[in-house]
Amino acid sequence: MKFLMENEVKDILEDYGIKTAKCLFARDEDEAVEYAKQIGYPVVMKVASRKIIHKSDVGGVLLNLNSEEEVRQGFRKLISIKDVEGVNVQPALKKGIEVIVGVSENEQFGSVVMFGLGGVFVEVLKDVSMRLLPLSRKDAEEMVKEIKGYRLLEGYRNYKGDVKALVDLLLKLNDVVEEQNIIEMDLNPIFVYEDGYAVADARAVVGKRREFDRVTKKDLHRLFYPESVAIIGASRTVGKPGYNIVWNLKQHGFRGRIYPVNPNADKILDYKCYPSILDIPDEIDMAIIAVPAKLVPQVMEQCAEKHVKGAVIVSSGFSEEGEIGAEYERRVLEIAKSSGIRIFGPNTTGVLNTDNGFITTFAKMPIIKVGDIGIVAQTGLFLGIIMAHVATSHPSIGFSKIVGMGNKIDVEDYEVLDFLLDDEKTKVIGMYIEGLKNGRSFYEISREAEKPIVVFKSGRSDYGKKAAMSHTASICGDDEVFSAMCKQANITRVYSFEEMFNVTKAFSLQPLPSGDNVALIHYTGSGCVQGADAIYFNNLKLAELSEETVKKIEEVTPEWHRVNNPLDIWPMVEYYGPYRAYDTAINALLSDENVDSLVVAMWAGIDIGGSIYNPDFKKIKEYGKPVYFVAEGLREGVFETKNRYEFNGFPVYPDIITAVNVLGKVSRYARRWD
C-alpha cells in the first residue's frame, strides 16, 4: 500500500487526459519561486505530505499568492508544518461548482466510485451517488443525474456545469483505477465550469485491489433433476424431519427413484429402506442428508464412494453453532471438493423443483403451483413457513425452482442464480439475501441477465448485520453500495417477502409495459385519489385519454359524470351494471395507444361472494399490455377472485396503492432494460 502525493496523483490523472490544476513539487524556497514564475501569478501553495489528509485543517493551503516575496513567506510557513515533505505550487483556479469524486474498495463488490457536490454542506447532507467500476457511459450519466444537486449542474441561478466533461472524467477512471491499482482516491474538490472542469486537489492510495473468483459456469442440472435420490436419516416416525422428507417426495410426485436410508427400518412409506447408501443397488444422483452434524462427515465419505453427484445437507449444528460445528463443516467441504460432490446447505430446507417434484424440505409442504418464478433464499427455513404461507394464501402463484441456501459452504447464491437464468422453466427470479461472499460475481451475472431479478436484502442496518453474522457466518455489504449495485445491474429491490411475491408475480404473469402512461379504474373516488398519489410517487404518469376513448366510455356513463383518468367507475356501475361498465372501460382504455398499462380495482361484496366482473381473459390478453387487478371486500370473495384471476394470468393485489407500487417497480425495470 502506497500513499501518493498530490503532485503524483495529478501527474497520473493528466496522463489519462483528466484535467487538473497541475502541481509542481518544490523541495526548497528557490524551487518554489521558480515554479511560481513558470506557472504565473497568482499561485496556490499547499503542504505536501503523505500523512496529512485534511490540508486546510492544519493551515496547509495558501491561496492567491501574488509575488516572489509572498511565495517565499508561504514556503517557510508550510515547510514548518509537522510531517511535511515539501510544498506543491499550482495555478490559482477560477471557482466553479465544487464536486467530489471518490474511489474506494468494497469488500463485497470491489472498486466503487462515488460522486457528489463538494463542500461541508454536502458532506453533512450526503447527496451522493455510487456505482461499481468499471462504468458504462450510461452508468456515468445516471450517477451524475441521480444527485439532487444535479439541478445546479443543469443550470440554476448563476450556476451551470459541464455535465458531459464530468461524465468523461468518470469514464476515464475505469482505466486509471485498473491500470494504476488505485484502492482509494479522492478528487476533492473538482471545480466544474460551464465549459470543462479542473481537479483542484487529489489524493490516492495504490495497492493490491481486491480480487474475486471469476464466474465460471457450472452445471447444476443434475442437482435439480436427479433420477435417483437417497434420504440418509430417513425416519418411520410421523412428523420427524426424516419422515417428512420422504413424505414430501411422495406427495409432490417426485419423478425419480426414492431410496430411504435407515439401518433400523425395512420400509418407510412403501419405499424399501437400506442400512447405508452403499447398500443401495442403483446409482444415486442426489443424497438428502438429515443425520446429526457429527455423523455427516462419515456419511459424506460414503456418498463419495457411491459417486453421488450432489447432496442437500438438511442437518443443523455446523458453523452457525460454534467451533465444533465449523470443524464438521470443514471436513464435509474437503470431502465434497475432492470427490466433486456439490452441496446445498448445511442447515437448510434445500430444494424444490416443481418440474419433476424433487423436494428436500423436512417441513411438510403443501403442493406448490407449477409456474415460472424461481427463488433463491439465503435462509434455511424458506421451504418451511414462508412457502406454507404462499401455498395456502397465494395458491395461484406458480414457481419453477425454489432453493433455501442455508450455510452456503459450497453452492453459492450466484451459481443458483446463474443456473436459473439459463433454466427455460424460469422467467423471473426472486432472491432473499443477507450477505454475499462474492458480491462481484453476483453483480456480473445480474448485469448480464436477460430475466428480471427481484431482491429482498436484509442485514441492512448495523443491528441487522450483527444478527446476520451470528446465524450465517457471512458478512454483509454496505447497504448504499448494494443499492447502487442494484441500480447498475437493473435489479429490482424490494423490502419484504410479501413485496417480493407481489413483484415477481407481476413479472411472471404479465408483459412489460412499453411506457409509463397508466390508466386506473376504481369504484370509489378515494381509491382514485390514492391511485393517483401512488402514480406520482412511483414516477409514473396518468395517461391522457384520447377523445375516442372518452367517447366510448361515455356511452356507459351518466351525463353528469366526467370520464377522467383515474376513472371513478361507480356511477357507471350504478347505471349500467358492473359487467357493462367494467368491460366497456377496460376495452376502451386498452385500445387507446396513449395507455401503456392498466390497473383495475373491483370489489367482492356481501351479495356476490366473488368478484363483480368476469372478464374475457383471452381478449384482454390480446392487447399485449400489462393489466393488474385489485380485489377488495369480503375475505373469501377476495380470495376466490384473486385465485381465479391469477390462474387466468392476471395478478391481483389487495389495494390500489400496492398494485401501483408494483407497476412502478416493473416499469422502472422495463425502462432500463432497453
Add this chain to the structure above:
Amino acid sequence: MKFLMENEVKDILEDYGIKTAKCLFARDEDEAVEYAKQIGYPVVMKVASRKIIHKSDVGGVLLNLNSEEEVRQGFRKLISIKDVEGVNVQPALKKGIEVIVGVSENEQFGSVVMFGLGGVFVEVLKDVSMRLLPLSRKDAEEMVKEIKGYRLLEGYRNYKGDVKALVDLLLKLNDVVEEQNIIEMDLNPIFVYEDGYAVADARAVVGKRREFDRVTKKDLHRLFYPESVAIIGASRTVGKPGYNIVWNLKQHGFRGRIYPVNPNADKILDYKCYPSILDIPDEIDMAIIAVPAKLVPQVMEQCAEKHVKGAVIVSSGFSEEGEIGAEYERRVLEIAKSSGIRIFGPNTTGVLNTDNGFITTFAKMPIIKVGDIGIVAQTGLFLGIIMAHVATSHPSIGFSKIVGMGNKIDVEDYEVLDFLLDDEKTKVIGMYIEGLKNGRSFYEISREAEKPIVVFKSGRSDYGKKAAMSHTASICGDDEVFSAMCKQANITRVYSFEEMFNVTKAFSLQPLPSGDNVALIHYTGSGCVQGADAIYFNNLKLAELSEETVKKIEEVTPEWHRVNNPLDIWPMVEYYGPYRAYDTAINALLSDENVDSLVVAMWAGIDIGGSIYNPDFKKIKEYGKPVYFVAEGLREGVFETKNRYEFNGFPVYPDIITAVNVLGKVSRYARRWD
C-alpha cells in the same frame, strides 16, 4: 397588502428583540456617506425597492465599502437600478452559518414558519423544517434539530452555531407575525455565530391574515345515540339501498325505534311503513335519507317540520355531480341551518355506532366487533367495501364509532374528531382525509387531544389533488405542511388503510411503551435479521438483556446456542418444545427492566392448524408492557391464531417488519406525549 422594505422589516424585528444588521435608508449620496460614518467602515450597501426580490441578481448588493469615495460611487451605481427607491446602508457582517427563516400563509392551516440552511445548495437540496405558528419552545427546538444541516449548528469541522439564540428568534416570530399582520416574510440569510446571530437581509409583506372559524364544541351526542330513526326512501326490494339500510339496523340490533318511510309499502322487514315522516306518530331523532337528490330538499323541509335533530343523507347526485346537484346541496344546507338539523353527507354510507347498533349504510354490513377504535373517513363508501374487508379479514378488531363523511356540507371531520375525543367508548381515532376545509381547527383540536390520532391522508400529489377535487369539491393542503402539522400535534401519520388498522389496533389493545428498548423473538435467523433492521430504521433500540434474563433463557437453550436479542428461538423449540421455549423467553424478557416492549413471532404449521403456543394472556398482561405478536404460515392457522390472540387483547401482525413498524409509530407517539 403592503410590501415592506428591508429597513422597515429590520426596524420591526429590532423592536421585538431580534438582532439584525440594522439598515439606514439613504435617499441621497450625502445621507449615505453620513450613515456610513455613523456605522463605521466597512459598510454594505444595497438597493432598496419594494419591487426587487433578488437584489444580487440585479447587482444591487455592494460589499465591503471602505471609504467615503467608495460609498459615493456605490450610491450612484445603485440609484441607477430600475425600480430603485433608495439605498440601504448597513454594517458589514462577519460571515457565519447561513440559515433562512421564512413565514408564509397556508390556505388550510394559516401561518407557517420554515427553517433551513441558506444558500443555493440548500434551496436545491430542500433541507428544511416547517411548523405552524404559534410555536412552543419544544416546537422551535424540534424544527431546528430536524434538518440534516443541524450537524453544522451542533458543531462540525470549523462550524458551530448558537442553537439557543436561533430558537429564541423563532419564538419571537409568534408575536411579530401576530401583532404586525405578517403574511409573508423571508429572513435570508441570517448569519449564525457561535454566540448569537444577525439577520443580514429581510423582506416582508403585511396584510390580512387568513382567519378560521373558532372551534366551538358542539353536541353531536344525539346524532350517534338517536332513540328513534326514520328511513326515508326505505324499500321492500331485497338488495336495494333503501332495503339494506333497514336490514342493517335490524341485523346490528339497533336499540331504538325504527320507522321506514315509503308511500307504497305497508311493512318492510316487519317494521310498519309510513307515507311520509310527518305521518310517524312519534318523535324522530335521526332521519336517514335515501331518496334521489332532487327530492332531498323537500324531504328536508318535512324533517324540519318534524323537528328532527339530525340527518344522514345517503343519496348521491349533489355537488360532486355538477351545478344542479350543487344547487340541491345549497338548499338542503339552508334548511338545515335554519332548523338546526345537523347533517352527515350527502353522498355517504354515514354512521355506525357499535354501542347501540345505530347504522346508516346502504351496503349490507357484516357485524363489526365492539371495541374502542373510532374512525372518521372522508369517503362516502367507508362503511362499504373497506369495512366489509375489516369485518371478515380482521373480525377481531373492535370499533366504537365509524363515520364516512361524504360531501361534508355541514358536520365536519374535526367536529366528529372532537366528539370522539370526548367519547368514553373511544380510545384511539383513525382518520382518512383527502382535504380539510378548516385545517386550523383540526390542528388545534388534535394538538390538545389526549387520545392518539392516526391519519391516512391522500391527495398528496398534484395528481391526487386533481382527483380529490373532482369528487369531494374540497381543496387539499400542501403535503409538507400537513406533515409538519402532524409532527407538531403528535398525530401519527400512516400511508394506507391497512396501516391505519394495524396502528390503531396496537393503540387500542396494548399499553404505550415507556421507552424505546425492544426485545424480539423469532423462530428463524432471517426473521431476527429483518426485525433488527426494522428496529434500526424505526429509531428504536434493541434492549440489552440483563444477566439474569440471559440465565433464565439459557435454562431452555442448548449449550452451543447463544442467547441474544433478537432471540432466535428455533434451537430452544427443538430441544424443549414450543411451549416451554416461548413461555420461558417471554416471561424472562418481560421481567427485564431493560425491556420496554416485546415482539414475538410464531408460526402456524401444517401439523398444527393454529399457533404453536397458547400463552397465559392474563399473566402477560400483568407486566404492563406492550407485547405484539406475529403469526406466519398456513392461511387458516394464521387467521385462527390472529383472531384468538386479538380477542384476548394482543395484536397480531403478518410479519416482523410490519410489527416493528407499528411499534415504531406507537413509540414515537409515546415519546412525544409526555
